[in-house]
Structures are given as C-alpha cells and as structure tokens.
Amino acid sequence: MSTLPPEPPNAPVPFLRFGPRPDRTRYEGWQEFRRTRDLFVPVRKISLAEYGLMSPRKKSLHDLHRAATHVNMQMLDTPMSEVVTTLMRSRIQNNAMRIGPSTLDGLMINGGGYQGKTETACRTATEFEDTWRDLFEQYPECYFDPMPGTRDLIAPVAYCQTPVKATPIGLCEAILDYYGAPYGKNLRGMIRNARESIKAHATTVLIIDDITRLKMHREDDQDTLDLIRGLMDLDVTLVLIGVNIPRSGLLREG
Ligand SMILES: Nc1ncnc2c1ncn2[C@@H]1O[C@H](COP(=O)(O)OP(=O)(O)O)[C@@H](O)[C@H]1O
Ligand SMILES: [Mg+2]
Known part of the structure; x- marks a missing residue:
C-alpha cells in the first residue's frame, strides 16, 4: 500500500482559465495580460x-x-528577439526620460508573418510598463494631478491592431478603442482625440500592430500619409509593426 496523502475532493484546477483570454487591444485586457x-x-x-x-x-x-x-x-530568447528587445527597451526608456518637446525617435519592426513580432514587442512593452509603474508608485505626486470625482487610468503603454482593409479613420478608431475614448467627427478630430487620450492617460508608448494592413489606395493616399505624420507628432514612442513595411509605400515622403 502506498502512503499518499488523501486528495482534496474538489481542489481547483489552477492551470486552466475560465472565460475569454485577455484582449490586449483594450486597456483592461492589456492590464490583465501584463499581470498574468x-x-x-x-x-x-x-x-x-x-x-x-x-x-x-x-x-x-x-x-x-x-x-x-x-x-x-x-x-x-532567439538572437532576433534579443536584438529587438534590447533596442526597443532602450528606445522606449530614453524617450520616456526626454524632457524637451522635440520629436521622439520611433521604431519599426519589420519581418515575415509568424516570426514573433507581436509577442516580442508586447512582452518588452509590458516589462517596461512594470518598471515604469514601480518607479512612479514611489512618487505618485509627480506623476499627474488626480482629478476629483473621476477614475484616473494610467496607461504607460497603448497597443492596437490595424483593422483589415483599414482606412486612416479605422486605425484612429482602433487607437481610441484602447482607451474607450469617443470618436471624432473626421480624421482631424480623431487624431485630436487620440492625442488627448494619450496625454490624459500618461501614455509613453504607442504600439500599432500590422500597420501594413493600411493599404495605400489612390483616394485616401494623402489621408494615410497625413495620419502617419500626425502619429509621429504624438508625444509617444511610436512602435510600428508590419510585414514588408519598406514596400508598403507608408514611408513615402520621408
Ligand atoms: N521568442 C519566442 N519563443 C517562443 N514562442 C514564440 C516566440 N516568439 C513568438 N512565439 C510564438 O510564435 C507564434 C507567432 O508569434 P507572433 O508574435 O504572433 O508572430 P507575428 O506577429 O510575427 O506574426 C505565437 O504563437 C507565439 O507565441
Ligand atoms: Mg503579429
């Protein structure tokens, strides 16, 4: 006879999750992903x-x-993921520490499908967010002024995915959806709302995944280029992830 301890009759199963997996394209889902x-x-x-x-x-x-x-x-860790992680971490951190209003350097992650771009970028961003939150929990007074009667959400990182067949407006909606923020009436209003959300939630990194889904069509070519320019002027480290970015035409006109 073995002398195993008796099993508890209804022990929980700790390795299975109930309910849907976290949706990283929403603030709440991103936080759940970061914590778990x-x-x-x-x-x-x-x-x-x-x-x-x-x-x-x-x-x-x-x-x-x-x-x-x-x-x-x-x-x-793969050689490629290590390079991406190191570069992304240092760029995010350096930009987050910049005090002057000059334009911040962004980052583009380019590669084939299923090569780990999304996972590597998300992991690195959550690691940064952990450190950043730790730092500011020690000095909450210098983070920002709490507004009485409101719920202040601090979101150091915002992550969104470009919708399939995206138009510039569709991409803006994806950014605003992360915060649950209201849409604007037109592209300019959308970019303005995105800028306000980024400021209000103290975001320092904006990750836009699958940016190459933003196709350059003739009719809204100019809108797309305007949008990219508008995004580059946002006060965040912009991380663009895509397949074959150089050929997509998104980088035309500098
Ligand atoms: N460094 C890694 N170690 C282990 N698995 C990985 C790693 N990077 C990616 N994966 C796995 O490979 C798959 C594809 O990764 P993903 O980031 O979605 O690719 P991409 O965004 O480049 O299309 C995912 O299932 C992911 O969990
Ligand atoms: Mg991906």
Missing part, C-alpha cells in the same frame, strides 16, 4: 513509477496539466 503573463506554472516532471502510484483522478489531472503545458509554451 508569467503566472502559468508548467507541470512538474515525474517518473513513471510516481505516475503509477497516482489515483485515476490525479492521473487525468496530470495528463491535462501536461497538455496545458505544451499549449502554453514559455517564450524563448
């Missing part, structure tokens, strides 16, 4: 003999946990 990104505990390695001693219920839970571990693989 490293919480998954991989299954413990055990010997066959140890496995044999388990009760059928323990065995099935162990099997499930193993499957969950394979599904939730940890992020690995």
Whole structure:
C-alpha cells in the first residue's frame, strides 16, 4: 500500500482559465495580460513509477496539466528577439526620460508573418510598463494631478491592431478603442482625440500592430500619409509593426 496523502475532493484546477483570454487591444485586457503573463506554472516532471502510484483522478489531472503545458509554451530568447528587445527597451526608456518637446525617435519592426513580432514587442512593452509603474508608485505626486470625482487610468503603454482593409479613420478608431475614448467627427478630430487620450492617460508608448494592413489606395493616399505624420507628432514612442513595411509605400515622403 502506498502512503499518499488523501486528495482534496474538489481542489481547483489552477492551470486552466475560465472565460475569454485577455484582449490586449483594450486597456483592461492589456492590464490583465501584463499581470498574468508569467503566472502559468508548467507541470512538474515525474517518473513513471510516481505516475503509477497516482489515483485515476490525479492521473487525468496530470495528463491535462501536461497538455496545458505544451499549449502554453514559455517564450524563448532567439538572437532576433534579443536584438529587438534590447533596442526597443532602450528606445522606449530614453524617450520616456526626454524632457524637451522635440520629436521622439520611433521604431519599426519589420519581418515575415509568424516570426514573433507581436509577442516580442508586447512582452518588452509590458516589462517596461512594470518598471515604469514601480518607479512612479514611489512618487505618485509627480506623476499627474488626480482629478476629483473621476477614475484616473494610467496607461504607460497603448497597443492596437490595424483593422483589415483599414482606412486612416479605422486605425484612429482602433487607437481610441484602447482607451474607450469617443470618436471624432473626421480624421482631424480623431487624431485630436487620440492625442488627448494619450496625454490624459500618461501614455509613453504607442504600439500599432500590422500597420501594413493600411493599404495605400489612390483616394485616401494623402489621408494615410497625413495620419502617419500626425502619429509621429504624438508625444509617444511610436512602435510600428508590419510585414514588408519598406514596400508598403507608408514611408513615402520621408
Ligand atoms: N521568442 C519566442 N519563443 C517562443 N514562442 C514564440 C516566440 N516568439 C513568438 N512565439 C510564438 O510564435 C507564434 C507567432 O508569434 P507572433 O508574435 O504572433 O508572430 P507575428 O506577429 O510575427 O506574426 C505565437 O504563437 C507565439 O507565441
Ligand atoms: Mg503579429
């Protein structure tokens, strides 16, 4: 007879999540992703003999946990992800410390599909956000003036995805959706609202994923270029992620 401790009858299953996965393109979802990104505990390695001693219920839970571990693989460092991470981290941090009103350097991450652009950029941004929040929790008074009677959301990082077949207005809507902010009437109003949200939420990094979905059509070519220019004037480190950015025409006219 083995002397295993008795199993609790209804122990929770800590490695499964209930409900939808966090939507990183919304402030709340991004915060959930930031808080929970490293919480998954991989299954413990055990010997066959140890496995044999388990009760059928323990065995099935162990099997499930193993499957969950394979599904939730940890992020690995690759030479490419290391270069991107180092550059992105230093650029974000340097820009966040700039005091003067000069234009901030941005960053473009270009590469093929499924090469880890999104994950690498999101992880690096959350790491920056962790550090930035830690710093300012120690000096809350210098962060910004709280407005009585309102809920102040500090969002050091904003992440949005370009919608498929996006127009400049559609991209602006995606930025405003992150904050749950109201849309503007036209492109100029949209950019103005985006600028106000960025300021009000003390955002220092704006990540726009899949920017190359913003196709250059003849009719709103000029709008797109205006939008890119408007985004570059925002007071944030702009991180643009896309497939084949140089050929997309988004960089025309400097
Ligand atoms: N450094 C990494 N280590 C482990 N898995 C990774 C890494 N980078 C990306 N992945 C995985 O590869 C897949 C594609 O990554 P993603 O960032 O969506 O690619 P892209 O945005 O370039 O199309 C995702 O399932 C992601 O979890
Ligand atoms: Mg991607």
